[in-house]
Amino acid sequence: MGDVGIRQVALAAGVSPGTVSNVLNRPERVAAGTRERVVRAVRELGFVRHGSASTLRAGHSRIIGLSVIDIGNPFFTGVAAGAEDAAGELGHAVILGNSAGSPAKEERTLRAFAEHRVRGVLITPSGEDTRPLDGLRAYGIGVVLLDRPAYRPGQCSVSVDDVAGGRLAAGHLLGRGARRVCHVTGPAGVRRCRDRERGARLALASAGLDPRTALRTVRAPAMTARAGQEVAHGLLRSGRPPEAIFCANDMLALGVLRVLLQAGVDVPGDVALIGYDDIDFAAASAVSLSSIRQPAYRLGQIATRLLLDECADPAGHAHRQIMFQPELVVRESTG
Amino acid sequence: MGDVGIRQVALAAGVSPGTVSNVLNRPERVAAGTRERVVRAVRELGFVRHGSASTLRAGHSRIIGLSVIDIGNPFFTGVAAGAEDAAGELGHAVILGNSAGSPAKEERTLRAFAEHRVRGVLITPSGEDTRPLDGLRAYGIGVVLLDRPAYRPGQCSVSVDDVAGGRLAAGHLLGRGARRVCHVTGPAGVRRCRDRERGARLALASAGLDPRTALRTVRAPAMTARAGQEVAHGLLRSGRPPEAIFCANDMLALGVLRVLLQAGVDVPGDVALIGYDDIDFAAASAVSLSSIRQPAYRLGQIATRLLLDECADPAGHAHRQIMFQPELVVRESTG
DNA sequence: GAGACGGGGTGACACGTTTTAATAACCTGC
């Protein structure tokens, strides 16, 4: 047991190893009767193909690499689940890399991907530097950018329109009658934060307001609940709280919400609050949180299919930049 | 570019391919000067070892498989992060499998692991059936059970003591003066739920109470926030709410908390509430949630090291069943 | 100074598949 190869199967089925390989990879080339015998032998002997040998000879593996910024973030978890399912359906496995925001760790991860000659890579780049990715292309490894539009046309990407999301959130607050919006966002370097803020500005402008006076931006040091709490304390100390708050993240929003409720502020009566991401916990908080939903699972799923499509036929493949539209979810916090 | 192998390196360094391989795998066998030349050639040519060729020849890969029940659960995410880091440090990659509780999907995952001849497998089994795992052993693939004690001595396992955790939670509620505890738990088939409940019983017994009267168990259909809300509605309808509630899960607890607060119940004044897992959101809820913390990251980390230790020296390796002790985290909900 | 020793390096083979060119068998239409 354990060391049954393609030869043993061939012997048992009374054919040559080449035929067994054909049954495995291009069954249509083999006569039905022969195929049947081979399949039975495979089953009876418990043959499992040796992936490495296959990869070595065929020149490409059945593994894709998935590198995410923060595996602890429910959004990326959703992406990973979608990618894993889609890959599984297409006969591929997924190696996981968690860059944790560190370019060094990301580079290590990509190196490991290259070493295993993965079929392709799904990545949410941690920085703006594209060089590490170009290195992969040298090995003929396809790349699909996740949650960020492609840098240039020769690439696929699957992302969610953060500008539209920001616009949706701020627009919703304005629709409820707010004239001024406080925007709680994350570090300036994070692109998605910048885009969401830009969206908010656009919403204000199309409502005839001047973003310079009607939008107050507060920058949190991190996108965590704790940071949200700190920001909220600051807001309360500095006088009357704003009538409407848009947080770049549900974690921030939950932190803000907690402090507001503890201070006796009525949400949404005194302050309307909306987050972003629509993580599961948004619906479960004391006052359920309005949010902007992103199709995380589908993001991972579509990206994987796109990637494998590119790998299957690099020449005939047309690079696509897919951008999903986010969705407003209204709950009690703006209800 | 892209197709530089061990030979090209050998040529550039003026040595034989065998020596390059030695530099890569047993550097101590190569003289310092030669080694230096080879290392430089590797760097200059941008050589990246072909993992599949290596695996094929050496007979074992540098990949481990990680199969979890639910990648969406923050607890398992923590485990995955720990495993990925530990594996990376030891030069190994991680393939991810998400069984989503389905034995069929788990079997597919394990089959994929076998096909890639992973070095070893980390798994939180979805059921009690051990046969799929025995299949892996036939290929010499090591297995470490995660979050569940080993079925028998010939296996490693890394888990957290759920009985102790249940005891800790219930004991804490009793220490605050409660005489009766309501336990909200998940499906009867889930082992961790059974163990946590058993722990609660033990706590009551050692406080001199009769578990049959002092413990009221309510079973939720799932371990989600929504299910927690339903349970809480039921509790409120059926008369005076219990003085103390222990939920088998933070998700359940958050759902319960939300309903209680909305109904005007004072937490912890009227009802003390404690959850389990200590997910990040527990600290961020309107009334921050007491919980039982499990070292998820360390769990993944230790399990990985144990696994690779076993793979490195199967003969000299002593199987260990490690059980971590959970930790009580007191916050406002029982403060 | 002959033989044993050992560090440092070499070269060829094997790992289990995929693939290609070639062969064998079988039709089709004249």
Next chain:
DNA sequence: GCAGGTTATTAAAACGTGTCACCCCGTCTC
């Protein structure tokens, strides 16, 4: 009945690395 074509199968040659037996040459021992 035979050329030409189609289909089903085979044999053998790779793929890039790790390993093992062997060789070379300077050192130590008696």
